[in-house]
Amino acid sequence: MSQIQSASKQAEPCAPAAADLVIDLVHLSRQTLGDAALEVELLRLFDRQAAGFIARLHAETQPHEGAKRADLAHMLKGSARAVGAFALGDVMEGFERASRAEEPEAAVLLADVERAIARTRADLAQLM
DSSP: OOHHHHHHTOOSSSOGGGTTOSSOHHHHHHHTTTOHHHHHHHHHHHHHHHHHHHHHHHHOOSTTOHHHHHHHHHHHHHHHHHHTOHHHHHHHHHHHHHHHTTOTHHHHHHHHHHHHHHHHHHHHHHHO
């Protein structure tokens, strides 16, 4: 039984085997009403979205394009939180805010975004 399937059957907030994951599998199970096949499909879609995010973000590096970067960050933030990747969602929220305001901090936060995406995708790879 996969970690996704075992988490779907739990009433506890965190599966012991999944305690170190950055994906909240119980939240995901609630979102999908325990449908393990749907959970896998959503995680695959999210993984593809996260993989393409950095490339799209780096393509938007012209000055005064903070709103475009913020819109991209907003999309990934919502997707991350929907599948239970709350830590990534929080990082994306900070990056979104800094980008929208065109703060210099946004450039620094980009490295945090890349690390959070890499960590989340590594956990996804373990799950699937």
